[in-house]
Amino acid sequence: QKEVEQDPGPLSVPEGAIVSLNCTYSNSAFQYFMWYRQYSRKGPELLMYTYSSGNKEDGRFTAQVDKSSKYISLFIRDSQPSDSATYLCAMRTGGGADGLTFGKGTHLIIQP
Amino acid sequence: GAVVSQHPSRVICKSGTSVKIECRSLDFQATTMFWYRQFPKKSLMLMATSNEGSKATYEQGVEKDKFLINHASLTLSTLTVTSAHPEDSSFYICSAATWKGVYEQYFGPGTRLTVT
Numbered sequence: 001q002k003e004v005e006q007d008p009g010p011l012s013v014p015e016g017a018i019v020s021l022n023c024t025y026s027n028s029a030f031q032y033f034m035w036y037r038q039y040s041r042k043g044p045e046l047l048m049y050t051y052s053s054g055n056k057e058d059g060r061f062t063a064q065v066d067k068s069s070k071y072i073s074l075f076i077r078d079s080q081p082s083d084s085a086t087y088l089c090a091m092r093t094g095g096g097a098d099g100l101t102f103g104k105g106t107h108l109i110i111q112p
Numbered sequence: 113g114a115v116v117s118q119h120p121s122r123v124i125c126k127s128g129t130s131v132k133i134e135c136r137s138l139d140f141q142a143t144t145m146f147w148y149r150q151f152p153k154k155s156l157m158l159m160a161t162s163n164e165g166s167k168a169t170y171e172q173g174v175e176k177d178k179f180l181i182n183h184a185s186l187t188l189s190t191l192t193v194t195s196a197h198p199e200d201s202s203f204y205i206c207s208a209a210t211w212k213g214v215y216e217q218y219f220g221p222g223t224r225l226t227v228t
Contacts (some may be wrong), residue, residue, distance in 0.1 A: 043116070043205050043219035044156070051214065067140060068194065072133065088156070097144035097156035097209035099171070 003027055006089055006103030014111050019076040023089035023103045026070065030091040030101075033065050035074045038086045038105065047087075048074065051095075079110045115139050116208050118220035125196055126228055133191045133223045135206030141186035142208035146217065147179070150203040162189045196227045 006023045013019055021035075028096075032051055036044035048063040050056045056063045062075040072091075076083055086107050090100040113206045115138040125131050135145055160181055161169045161220040168181035182191040183213075189208075193200055203224055207217040 004155070034217075035220070041203075041205075041222070041224065043118075043207075043221045046216060046218065049214065049216060052155045058162055097161075097215045099146050099161055100156075100207075101158070102155040104153070 003101050004103040007106055008104050010107040010109055012109040015065040017079050019079050020108050021087050023072050024070055030092040032092050033072050034090040035045055035063055036088045044088055062099045077078055081112050084110045114210060114218040116218050116220040118180045118206055118223050119209055122224045124126040127197055130192055130194045131196055133204055135189045135220055137187045137208040140210045142210060144209045146207045147191050148205045198227045201225055201227045
Protein backbone atom coordinates (compact mmCIF):
# COMPACT_ATOMS: atom_id res chain seq x y z
CA GLN A 1 0.00 0.00 0.00
CA LYS A 2 1.40 3.38 -0.97
CA GLU A 3 1.73 6.00 1.69
CA VAL A 4 -0.52 8.50 -0.08
CA GLU A 5 -3.26 7.51 -2.51
CA GLN A 6 -4.83 9.98 -4.91
CA ASP A 7 -7.02 9.27 -7.92
CA PRO A 8 -5.15 10.59 -10.97
CA GLY A 9 -8.37 11.31 -12.91
CA PRO A 10 -8.91 13.05 -15.20
CA LEU A 11 -11.83 14.67 -13.43
CA SER A 12 -13.93 16.76 -15.80
CA VAL A 13 -16.66 19.10 -14.51
CA PRO A 14 -18.60 22.04 -15.98
CA GLU A 15 -17.69 25.61 -15.11
CA GLY A 16 -19.33 26.79 -11.89
CA ALA A 17 -19.52 23.32 -10.34
CA ILE A 18 -18.17 22.44 -6.91
CA VAL A 19 -15.10 20.26 -7.20
CA SER A 20 -14.09 17.72 -4.58
CA LEU A 21 -10.55 16.34 -4.57
CA ASN A 22 -9.39 13.73 -2.09
CA CYS A 23 -6.42 11.83 -0.75
CA THR A 24 -6.09 8.96 1.67
CA TYR A 25 -2.96 8.07 3.56
CA SER A 26 -1.67 5.24 5.69
CA ASN A 27 0.89 6.86 8.00
CA SER A 28 -0.90 8.09 11.11
CA ALA A 29 2.14 10.20 12.00
CA PHE A 30 1.33 12.73 9.28
CA GLN A 31 0.32 15.98 10.96
CA TYR A 32 0.73 18.66 8.32
CA PHE A 33 -1.27 18.60 5.12
CA MET A 34 -0.94 20.69 1.99
CA TRP A 35 -2.56 21.09 -1.38
CA TYR A 36 -0.53 22.22 -4.36
CA ARG A 37 -1.65 23.15 -7.86
CA GLN A 38 0.61 22.29 -10.77
CA TYR A 39 0.20 23.45 -14.33
CA SER A 40 1.77 21.43 -17.11
CA ARG A 41 5.57 21.55 -17.09
CA LYS A 42 5.62 23.95 -14.12
CA GLY A 43 6.52 23.62 -10.46
CA PRO A 44 3.80 23.09 -7.82
CA GLU A 45 2.17 26.18 -6.28
CA LEU A 46 1.10 26.05 -2.63
CA LEU A 47 -2.68 26.53 -2.28
CA MET A 48 -3.63 25.46 1.21
CA TYR A 49 -1.86 24.39 4.40
CA THR A 50 -3.57 22.75 7.37
CA TYR A 51 -2.39 21.26 10.60
CA SER A 52 -4.06 18.23 12.15
CA SER A 53 -7.82 17.74 11.77
CA GLY A 54 -10.31 20.42 10.83
CA ASN A 55 -11.31 22.80 8.08
CA LYS A 56 -9.61 25.79 6.53
CA GLU A 57 -11.12 28.18 4.02
CA ASP A 58 -9.40 30.59 1.66
CA GLY A 59 -11.59 32.26 -0.93
CA ARG A 60 -13.09 29.60 -3.19
CA PHE A 61 -10.94 26.87 -1.64
CA THR A 62 -11.72 24.79 1.44
CA ALA A 63 -9.38 22.14 2.84
CA GLN A 64 -10.61 19.44 5.21
CA VAL A 65 -8.59 16.97 7.22
CA ASP A 66 -10.05 13.93 8.99
CA LYS A 67 -7.18 12.26 10.77
CA SER A 68 -9.41 9.55 12.24
CA SER A 69 -10.19 8.36 8.71
CA LYS A 70 -6.78 9.34 7.27
CA TYR A 71 -8.62 11.33 4.62
CA ILE A 72 -8.10 14.84 3.33
CA SER A 73 -10.14 16.87 0.86
CA LEU A 74 -9.95 20.04 -1.15
CA PHE A 75 -13.15 21.71 -2.31
CA ILE A 76 -13.24 24.33 -5.04
CA ARG A 77 -16.38 26.42 -5.32
CA ASP A 78 -17.52 28.26 -8.44
CA SER A 79 -14.90 26.45 -10.50
CA GLN A 80 -13.32 28.34 -13.38
CA PRO A 81 -11.55 27.10 -16.53
CA SER A 82 -8.37 28.62 -15.09
CA ASP A 83 -8.62 26.08 -12.25
CA SER A 84 -7.82 23.35 -14.76
CA ALA A 85 -4.55 21.85 -13.54
CA THR A 86 -3.16 18.93 -11.59
CA TYR A 87 -3.83 19.11 -7.86
CA LEU A 88 -1.37 17.38 -5.57
CA CYS A 89 -1.87 16.59 -1.94
CA ALA A 90 1.24 16.51 0.22
CA MET A 91 1.93 15.80 3.84
CA ARG A 92 4.65 15.48 6.41
CA THR A 93 5.02 14.30 9.98
CA GLY A 94 6.86 17.16 11.65
CA GLY A 95 6.58 20.92 11.67
CA GLY A 96 10.19 21.46 10.75
CA ALA A 97 11.81 21.83 7.38
CA ASP A 98 11.15 18.24 6.33
CA GLY A 99 10.60 16.74 2.92
CA LEU A 100 7.05 16.16 1.73
CA THR A 101 5.28 12.97 0.73
CA PHE A 102 3.08 13.60 -2.29
CA GLY A 103 0.09 11.95 -3.84
CA LYS A 104 0.19 11.24 -7.54
CA GLY A 105 -1.99 14.25 -8.33
CA THR A 106 -5.49 14.58 -9.80
CA HIS A 107 -5.81 16.09 -13.25
CA LEU A 108 -8.78 18.46 -13.14
CA ILE A 109 -10.51 19.82 -16.23
CA ILE A 110 -13.09 22.61 -15.94
CA GLN A 111 -15.22 22.75 -19.07
CA PRO A 112 -16.28 26.28 -20.16
CA GLY B 113 7.17 36.88 -2.07
CA ALA B 114 8.71 33.38 -1.72
CA VAL B 115 9.90 32.99 -5.30
CA VAL B 116 12.17 30.14 -6.28
CA SER B 117 13.95 29.95 -9.61
CA GLN B 118 15.67 27.11 -11.39
CA HIS B 119 18.17 27.12 -14.19
CA PRO B 120 18.15 25.76 -16.80
CA SER B 121 14.49 25.10 -17.44
CA ARG B 122 15.32 22.47 -20.02
CA VAL B 123 18.51 20.61 -20.86
CA ILE B 124 19.44 17.87 -23.28
CA CYS B 125 22.71 16.05 -22.78
CA LYS B 126 24.47 13.00 -24.08
CA SER B 127 24.81 9.82 -22.09
CA GLY B 128 27.89 9.86 -19.88
CA THR B 129 28.07 13.61 -19.42
CA SER B 130 27.28 15.61 -16.27
CA VAL B 131 24.62 18.27 -15.86
CA LYS B 132 24.30 20.94 -13.17
CA ILE B 133 20.96 22.39 -12.14
CA GLU B 134 20.73 25.53 -10.01
CA CYS B 135 18.00 26.37 -7.52
CA ARG B 136 17.76 29.89 -6.09
CA SER B 137 15.46 31.50 -3.56
CA LEU B 138 15.07 35.02 -4.92
CA ASP B 139 13.45 36.98 -2.11
CA PHE B 140 14.14 34.97 1.02
CA GLN B 141 16.88 32.96 2.64
CA ALA B 142 16.49 29.21 2.91
CA THR B 143 18.64 27.15 5.23
CA THR B 144 16.94 24.07 3.84
CA MET B 145 16.21 23.22 0.23
CA PHE B 146 14.87 20.02 -1.25
CA TRP B 147 15.31 18.19 -4.53
CA TYR B 148 12.48 16.16 -6.02
CA ARG B 149 12.11 14.13 -9.18
CA GLN B 150 8.90 13.64 -11.09
CA PHE B 151 8.39 11.01 -13.77
CA PRO B 152 5.41 11.32 -16.16
CA LYS B 153 2.11 10.59 -14.43
CA LYS B 154 3.95 9.87 -11.17
CA SER B 155 4.22 11.62 -7.82
CA LEU B 156 6.98 14.00 -6.94
CA MET B 157 9.54 11.88 -5.13
CA LEU B 158 11.88 13.43 -2.60
CA MET B 159 15.49 12.77 -3.55
CA ALA B 160 17.44 14.67 -0.92
CA THR B 161 17.37 17.41 1.67
CA SER B 162 20.00 20.09 1.30
CA ASN B 163 21.12 22.13 4.30
CA GLU B 164 23.29 25.18 3.93
CA GLY B 165 26.86 24.49 4.97
CA SER B 166 26.45 20.77 5.55
CA LYS B 167 26.17 17.53 3.62
CA ALA B 168 22.91 16.67 1.97
CA THR B 169 20.69 13.90 3.31
CA TYR B 170 19.62 11.44 0.63
CA GLU B 171 16.47 9.34 0.53
CA GLN B 172 16.75 5.59 0.39
CA GLY B 173 17.60 4.40 -3.10
CA VAL B 174 19.07 7.70 -4.29
CA GLU B 175 22.78 7.43 -5.12
CA LYS B 176 24.66 10.28 -3.49
CA ASP B 177 27.67 9.86 -5.78
CA LYS B 178 25.46 10.19 -8.82
CA PHE B 179 23.37 13.12 -7.63
CA LEU B 180 25.78 15.61 -6.10
CA ILE B 181 24.18 18.37 -4.07
CA ASN B 182 25.87 21.55 -2.94
CA HIS B 183 24.15 24.16 -0.77
CA ALA B 184 26.87 26.80 -0.66
CA SER B 185 24.76 29.77 0.41
CA LEU B 186 21.37 30.59 1.93
CA THR B 187 19.93 31.27 -1.51
CA LEU B 188 21.56 28.69 -3.76
CA SER B 189 21.57 24.92 -4.00
CA THR B 190 22.88 22.95 -6.97
CA LEU B 191 22.18 19.42 -8.15
CA THR B 192 24.72 17.77 -10.44
CA VAL B 193 23.69 14.63 -12.25
CA THR B 194 26.96 12.83 -12.95
CA SER B 195 27.51 10.37 -15.78
CA ALA B 196 23.91 10.78 -16.86
CA HIS B 197 22.04 7.91 -18.47
CA PRO B 198 18.74 7.88 -20.38
CA GLU B 199 16.94 6.53 -17.30
CA ASP B 200 17.90 9.77 -15.49
CA SER B 201 15.66 11.68 -17.89
CA SER B 202 13.02 13.30 -15.72
CA PHE B 203 11.59 16.53 -14.36
CA TYR B 204 13.74 17.77 -11.47
CA ILE B 205 12.13 20.24 -9.09
CA CYS B 206 13.65 22.03 -6.13
CA SER B 207 11.91 23.66 -3.22
CA ALA B 208 13.02 26.01 -0.47
CA ALA B 209 11.64 26.06 3.03
CA THR B 210 10.83 29.30 4.80
CA TRP B 211 9.26 30.00 8.16
CA LYS B 212 5.78 31.54 8.07
CA GLY B 213 4.49 30.44 11.42
CA VAL B 214 5.19 26.95 10.15
CA TYR B 215 7.71 25.83 7.57
CA GLU B 216 6.26 26.19 4.10
CA GLN B 217 7.90 24.90 0.95
CA TYR B 218 7.95 26.92 -2.23
CA PHE B 219 8.81 25.17 -5.45
CA GLY B 220 10.85 26.18 -8.42
CA PRO B 221 9.49 25.84 -11.96
CA GLY B 222 11.42 22.63 -12.57
CA THR B 223 14.12 21.47 -14.98
CA ARG B 224 13.34 19.01 -17.75
CA LEU B 225 16.38 16.78 -18.26
CA THR B 226 16.61 14.61 -21.36
CA VAL B 227 19.57 12.26 -21.72
CA THR B 228 20.14 10.92 -25.22
